[in-house]
Amino acid sequence: MRLLVTLWKLFSYPVGTALVCLAIYEFWLFAQILHWVEHNPATTRFMDARLDALQQKNPKAALEQKWANYEHISIHLKRAIIVAEDAKFIDHEGFDW
Numbered sequence: 001m002r003l004l005v006t007l008w009k010l011f012s013y014p015v016g017t018a019l020v021c022l023a024i025y026e027f028w029l030f031a032q033i034l035h036w037v038e039h040n041p042a043t044t045r046f047m048d049a050r051l052d053a054l055q056q057k058n059p060k061a062a063l064e065q066k067w068a069n070y071e072h073i074s075i076h077l078k079r080a081i082i083v084a085e086d087a088k089f090i091d092h093e094g095f096d097w
Contacts, residue, residue: 040067 024068043051054061 043063047065051061051063054063
């Protein structure tokens with residue numbers, strides 16, 4: 001019993017600290033999701049890279065974007081994005097270990 005109490009005292013602080021850190025991290029991720037639901041990003045890194053390449057040829061080049069509702073995006077484009085993000089998406093249950 002004494003060993004159990006000693007082990008509890010030894011591991012309770014690091015485990016508790018890890019759980020608190022995990023909870024803070026999860027809350028931060030949730031806050032990011034809530035923010036981006038209502039605020040569309042102005043640009044992406046890919047858009048910035050393409051703009052840099054365009055501006056090397058034409059310094060006055062600018063990107064134009066038009067947001068589309070999710071329902072108006074082609075199902076083929078949605079599937080292509082999934083395939084591009086995860087080449088093994090058919091072979092696993094949602095997470096590629």
